Amino acid sequence: MKKALVVGVLAVLMATAMAASAPQPHVPFTDEDLGSEESMWSLYQRWRGAMLPVHTSSSSHLGDMESRFEAFKANARYVSEFNKKEDMTYKLGLNKFADMTLEEFVAKYTGTKVDAAAMARAPEAEEELELELAGDVPASWDWRQHGAVTPAREQESCWAFSAVGAVEGANAIATGKLVTLSEQQVLDCSGGGDCIGGGSYSPVLHGYAVKQGISPAGSYPPYEAKDRACRRNTPVAVVKMDGAVDVPASEAALKRSVYRAPVAVSIEATQSLQLYKEGVYSGPCGTTVNHGVLVVGYGVTRDNIKYWIIKNSWGKDWGNNGFGRMKRDVIAKEGLCGIAMYGVYSVKNGHKNWSYPATPAVVASY
Structure with a gap:
């Protein structure tokens, strides 16, 4: 041999x-x-x-x-x-990760750490969330169709990419301008984590994006998948947020929040997700969350299967141009793969005054 x-x-x-x-x-x-x-x-x-x-x-x-x-x-x-x-x-397929064991894949392409303190705060946001989002939300919604989602990219620090995606989305909703922001800056400067030990999107969204702001991608060195010293030496226009909201731990609250803005969440990455090709992902998976993604919408198939639309950070060759669908409204209160356990979205001035279209979006039929 x-x-x-x-x-x-x-x-x-x-x-x-x-x-x-x-x-x-x-x-x-x-x-x-x-x-x-x-x-x-x-x-x-x-x-x-x-x-x-x-x-x-x-x-x-x-x-x-x-x-x-x-x-x-x-x-x-x-x-x-x-x-x-x-x-x-x-369905699954032989994608570019097909020569990696699950252990190797998880070590390289996951690494989100859940902020236990923020999870404990999440239920306290329920009343405020209900007041902000009173009334019904559309049966389907896709922020990609409303100019609030940049194309999927590839990473080795998922927590930074989910955080940046949340900020990009909230900023686009508030300003009408979709700006691609720098994950490398978040990796270098935010203190949220690193490439080796992983990190959390919570301190980025609650702290760094509010106090310091994130530079446009072209104003900071490109993503290297390596930790570097913070290189914000030249003054540039940064995108700053006004706060962040911890989503209550339920799929109902997550749905209301996703209609508000793209939401950074944590899920458990498994072999089937590693090799996911198309369709509505339904497991198997547990709730030992280790991977950060961005929920950018939700919908229902023609066969009445409810799903979340996630923006992943495993490159455009994963799923459908880097996006996937995960089953929604499952029996487990944590949601499929723990998707409803810990979500956070960014808030920016103008957010609350944004006018939602009266007609629900037509969800992409991939």
């Missing part, structure tokens, strides 16, 4: 050097591709050829090829078995 691996490595290098087509978000395969070690290796070669332009796994070096292949085989079998199940509301 090792000899075959060496030969295969050369084949991969030749194939990828000749490849000129755009990278594929998911590589299709059949049961025949999983039938033997040789056919599986051929599938892996094809996957690497398709994914090399976008593949960012830190373990993708040729010296680690054999262990990458083992992880790929396990994920390919998992995807195949899962997609054969009946009555599932979503």
